Amino acid sequence: MSKLLKNEELKNYLLITFASIILALGVVGFFTPNMIITGGTAGLSLLLYYITDLSIGTLIVAVNIPLLIVGWKYLGKMFAIKTVFTIAIISLLIDFFDKVLNIQAFVKDPFLGSIFGGIFIGIGLALVIKANASAGGSTIVAKIVASKSEIKPSTVIMVIDSFIILSSLFIFDDTARVLYSIVSIYVSSKIIDTILTGRLNKKVVYLVTNETELLRKLIAKQLGPEGTIIKGDGLYQDQEKKMILLVVEVGKLQVLRQIVKQNDPDGFLIITEATEMLGRGH
Template structure:
């Protein structure tokens, strides 16, 4: 193993270790004491834990290890090994925290637990994924199904989460906890996105106008010199059109809107999220 690969594996291992610890703390401190659920195999493990006498860690192993054996050829050797390490580590940390360290609830409040638990689990899963691993469960099933069908992996994961939440609605009388679990899953998803793509406080703006030269000058003066002029064509009459593509800080969007309102009422504006930016912006 060369030095670069060794360094990569060490970094991956640190991500996995940190992620497993945060995920386990999220379950032990917030979810389990408050009777909440999350998504994926962790959510299914919590659901089965609430209706049985088995520990969360044991159930996680029982669910995931058979799936890993089945899905080995779809995941690859190294990814499978990292995932096994991750699952064993999370399972151990959860049961160790409850049975040996006897960790208590960080807070006994479903609202706070769903929010902060979602943050902890989201951070944990995000770091695990950055470590080129997974927490198993729905990720494995999603990879298998998406490789054999045209169904997207994200759709499979969403459907599995839907089944878990739907089952909880039928099994438990406390529907408030189930609904707060949905909020927690949403928080977890957003935190994972933040970890993997970074949350940029910027928007992508497309400006279609007949006054390109005027807006090029105004944008340089008010917003900065970076941007691109694109050539296009109208669908209805094949008329040549030009548009300006720029990335704008959210705090300066109102400046741009006012600029357009004052100079071209017929301009067409599209604003979208800038989830990730790489390279130069000029």
């Protein structure tokens, strides 16, 4: 193994450790004091914690071991090793913070607990993913199902989370806590998306116009030269069509609208979200 690869792996394990601390603090400081759950096997472990005398860390390991055994060959050696490490350190830290340090609730309010607990869990899981690992559970099941069928991993995870939430209805007397748990899962997913893809302030714009040459020059002069002209055939009698593809900062969208309005009233814009950008400049 090269020195560069070793350094990269060391960084990954340090990132996993940091992420595990955040995850453990989220569980101990926000979820358990307010009897809220999250998604995946962490949520299942919390449910079992509320009805048994076992520690959360013990339950996380107990729930994940069978899944790891079954899913080992689907994960890949390095990914599997880091996943085992992640599960082990999260379990140890949760019990350490809870039983040894006896950390008290950061907030005693189910709503605030669901929001900030979701933030902590989202940050932790996103950093684990960045380190090319997983916290086990639903990710393992999703990989197995996806490899054996055409079902998307995200669909499997959603089904598992829904099952856990529905199961909590039989444990919590207060239905509001179930709704708070849904809020926490939603917040976590948004935090994960934000960290992994970034909060882009740009939009993808498809400009359909008959004044391609004129608009190309004006756009390059006022917005910059980055863009692509796409050529194709229309549905009616193979009529030749041209479309300009652009990535535009949100603050400059109005400038683009004015350019099109003044120079090609028949042209129209299709504006979509830029959820992730990779490559030069990103």
